[in-house]
Amino acid sequence: MVFSVVYHFLHDRDTAEEIAQDVFLSLHRNLRAIQSAAHAGFWLRKVAVQRSIDASRKRMRRPQVALEDVAEPVARGVPADPMLGETLRRLIATLPETPRMVIVLRYQEDLDPTEIANLMAIPVSTVKSHLQRSLALLREKLVRRGVREE
Amino acid sequence: MDWLEDELRQALRRKDPSPDFEARVMAAARRRPVLTMPRWLAAAAALLVITSAGLGYRYHRGQAAKAQVMTAMRLTGSKLSRIQMQIKAARP
Numbered sequence: 001m002v003f004s005v006v007y008h009f010l011h012d013r014d015t016a017e018e019i020a021q022d023v024f025l026s027l028h029r030n031l032r033a034i035q036s037a038a039h040a041g042f043w044l045r046k047v048a049v050q051r052s053i054d055a056s057r058k059r060m061r062r063p064q065v066a067l068e069d070v071a072e073p074v075a076r077g078v079p080a081d082p083m084l085g086e087t088l089r090r091l092i093a094t095l096p097e098t099p100r101m102v103i104v105l106r107y108q109e110d111l112d113p114t115e116i117a118n119l120m121a122i123p124v125s126t127v128k129s130h131l132q133r134s135l136a137l138l139r140e141k142l143v144r145r146g147v148r149e150e
Numbered sequence: 151m152d153w154l155e156d157e158l159r160q161a162l163r164r165k166d167p168s169p170d171f172e173a174r175v176m177a178a179a180r181r182r183p184v185l186t187m188p189r190w191l192a193a194a195a196a197l198l199v200i201t202s203a204g205l206g207y208r209y210h211r212g213q214a215a216k217a218q219v220m221t222a223m224r225l226t227g228s229k230l231s232r233i234q235m236q237i238k239a240a241r242p
Contacts, residue, residue, distance in 0.1 A: 003166070004164040013167075021171070025175070025178055025179055084161070085160055085161040089161050107155070107162045108159075108162035110159075135152075138154060138158075139154050
């Protein structure tokens with residue numbers, strides 16, 4: 001769960017493993033503060049979200065391109081993307097930090113807007129509007145690419 | 151459910167880290183001993199430092215006051231003996 005949240009947010013396996021390791025070590029150091037398994041889950045998600053956003057900000061100051069983010073040469077005139085999942089992941093990677101994390105938590109972790117709002121310490125209405133806007137944007141980009149017609 | 155939400159769930163399926171990830175985390179946890187101090191111990195240490203600093207300052211102020219009193223007494227003593235000598239000299 002921790003690795004996956006970071007990986008889908010940063011799209012970089014090495015950094016995701018590094019951050020996930022750091023999150024688990026941090027939990028190990030703070031075990032006394034953990035009251036239950038549910039609390040541990042919440043804590044791990046929360047710290048993973050914070051560390052992912054921090055890493056993304058650091059990366060923006062010092063831009064890096066992970067090998068897996070480099071676009072493969074595209075064959076001429078590809079009518080539709082057969083790998084819709086990869087296209088979607090690339091489109092999600094272009095979203096700003098907060099809506100990107102909202103999408104990852106909603107569709108990977110299957111959290112509802114209230115849970116996401118608690119985790120990210122933002123209002124539920126903000127989560128809902130990020131979800132609506134991001135879905136509209138992703139839909140529009142996919143339709144424009146001819147991946148799926150409305 | 152909308153097709154896009156379905157596709158998003160597929161695209162964002164949980165991914166696993168490398169197979170040796172767990173072993174690496176365990177090794178790192180063993181390498182870094184937990185050196186955190188309990189909160190009560192940290193608070194007690196801070197209180198001790200503050201109290202000792204306060205006591206040290208009060209002792210220093212006490213010593214300074216004592217020195218001032220001693221100087222004042224020496225001055226008063228010498229004045230008194232001078233007056234006494236003057237009285238003795240003035241007596242017939």
